Amino acid sequence: MTRLVDLEPVDVLEAQVTVGAGVTLEKLQAHARAAGLDFGVDLAARSAATVGGLVATNAGGIRVLRYGSMRHQVTGLSAVLADGTVVSRLTGLAKDNTGYDLTQLLAGSEGTLGIVTRVRLRLVPQLPGRAVALIGLAGTEDALAVLARARRLPSLAAAEVCYAEGVALVRSYASLGAPFAQSFPVYLLLECAAGTDPTDELLELLGECDELGDATVASDVAGRTRLWAYREAHTEAISAAGVPVKLDVSVPLGALPGLVAELPPTVEKVAPGARTILFGHLNEGNLHVNVLDTGTAGTEVTDAVLNLVAAHRGSISSEHGVGRAKARWLELSRSPAEIATMRRIKAALDPNGLLNPGVLLAAGE
Template identity: 40%
Template sequence: MDLAETLAAIVGPGHVLGPERLALRDPGWCRGSQGAGLLVRPADAAELAAVLRATPGLAVVPQGGLTGLVEGTESHPGQLIVSFERMNRVHAIDPAQAVALVGAGVTLAALDAALEPFGLMAGVDIGARDSCTIGGMVATNAGGIRVLRYGMMRAGVLGLEVVLADGAILDLTTPLLKNNAGYDLKQVFIGSEGTLGLVTRVALRLFPRPRGIATAMLGLDPAGLSGLMPRLRAALGEQLAALEGIWPACYEYVAGQQGLTRRPMAPQGLYLIVEAFGPDDSAARAALEAALAPVIEDGTLAEAVIAQSDSDRQAIWKIREGGGTIGSAGETVHSYDVSLRLADLDPYVRAVEAAAATALPGVQVLVLGHVGDGNLHLMLMGPPGLPRAPCDAVVYETLGAFGDASVSAEHGIGLEKRAVLARVQPVAVRAAMRALKAAYDPENRLNPGKVLD
């Protein structure tokens, strides 16, 4: 019996896809996702465990919504792709406990739709909500625009069901908010990018849906950013839901690509979007206006535009959510995701712009990000065929001059950042990660080559 027949006997012949059927599928953001030429779709943890037990030593590459940006789903001949798309059930919603138990293949949008009748939602929200899966979000410890209010994905995970490399199933799906019964093993798998175990179900902590939202666009001198943040936090407390930033070159490029002739605000040194929650829209807007009044009066803000309607809010967010237009004119774009201290954000952007002007003439540096939590997304855009290596050098060598910085804020490591992680990671930390990998996956079966070489 060949491999495809072995797999078909476990999951059914319709759920084993060879090269012909794979070629009809969208590879997502990683062009090499389908390289293995063979994909299996188990329905649950038991089928996945049976697949792993029946294929000892075979390398497997887990794939969710294929929205990752660091080549974490790349696969090669001789490997097996494991798709979680059939694990797409919302198994239980407990509104009293504010907990949901969901399959790893449930998309964020599908979960949100299931939670809406209960007035609940997941804390994390990201732009790829229609495609990204809960299992993938756990595996990458997803962030997004609400980290200020709800934290990263890790903060909302109460428990997991995980299949190990040898087919053992760990049921860690406790729905309890408090559980100190021994080691908190679920934390090992969150953010591990499928290299230690394969997440099949997730117990999630839920949050009340905001009844009111207020949104404003702010213009200020970037030097005032680190002073503005604590004032907003003090004034709004837990009502502060998001603080996003767009640097001028990015703002102008995206607005131009979107054909916007009427923009929410005149040119600024830095554009910010601040969002606050409240019991209703009027209360949220009043709280936001009260928070902004003193920083307008003392000149910290050059301008502030507060949305008065949903259409105003959409206009404010349109440019920030228009990152997909970058490179749409045929340019080559290399994207980066870094994290720094708040006070270092603009100095770092300026340093990258200066380094690029010297080393990469003609290359544009476009920057936006979740500035409230110190996360920048940089896009270095140039003519078709722009090589990545010199762009990497500009971004990461400049980052090395700033203390307490990270080469990955929320996208993970995958293949793309593996080499730079090896250069900057302390030796003892790297040794501990290798020991963990060896303990959970001694044959290096699970997403081999990702995160660690």
């Protein structure tokens, strides 16, 4: 009998592993690392997030820049459909053009098409050499200019952005010192990872960037962890400050500076006095928009922000999924024809609407 928390031995030749859907991301990472490999997705919820949940939400996180989101790691899976049918494709073949890709259909389906029970995952090389730079900048345009140059580094592994308000909140929550002698409107965190120490190429890159207000680089574990804390402690620091309206959006990179500038006044109009905290994954134009002190205007804030994002040709859910909370705004990101097609797929696989009713596709329409 196999269990949902089983970890099969790592297949080093294929650089793949098959695990139960209940295995946490942290356990999967430790299992891969013990075999000299690594897993391509990482995010702050690693100790609680399960492989099944990560697949169902097509989770992203801090390494999408290098390895893609969760669906790009999945080479096969087993799932139970609403009528009890078990569909299973766990061979992990690198090439397999034999019809509809049911694995990818289930990835990102938010539990609406089947229950994922087992997953075959691609693994990546372990990269022990790491260097992190925290950079202070005058604006989002400057962060994008540095990113465009940083993308030339084969070792670039992460590019995260955060802003002065969020960093101030993190500093008081986590009792962290100031990263620089002066405060900056924007902070860009770059991480490089390679088989050997990438510090020199990161320093060389920083030397070429006229936009830098200030920068600090760390390659030892303690120093890297300290720099990451300014970015990674955002979620906890925000939750400690109140119950935020949490939105997770993305726009084309060219539209990002405009969105960042327009978000606070857009929120202010519907929720005067609310605090808008932004941070996210710069390379994917993905901003986590957290709004504190909205009072009773939570729905108005969500509506205003998601409409602004749609006006910038963006996505109302970049990596957290649509769930029930955002189902009514799906038409801002997907066309009527796309939504009708999704409903036909749902009706074919789950005609009685047993699986996660109301999630992704709003009920009763």
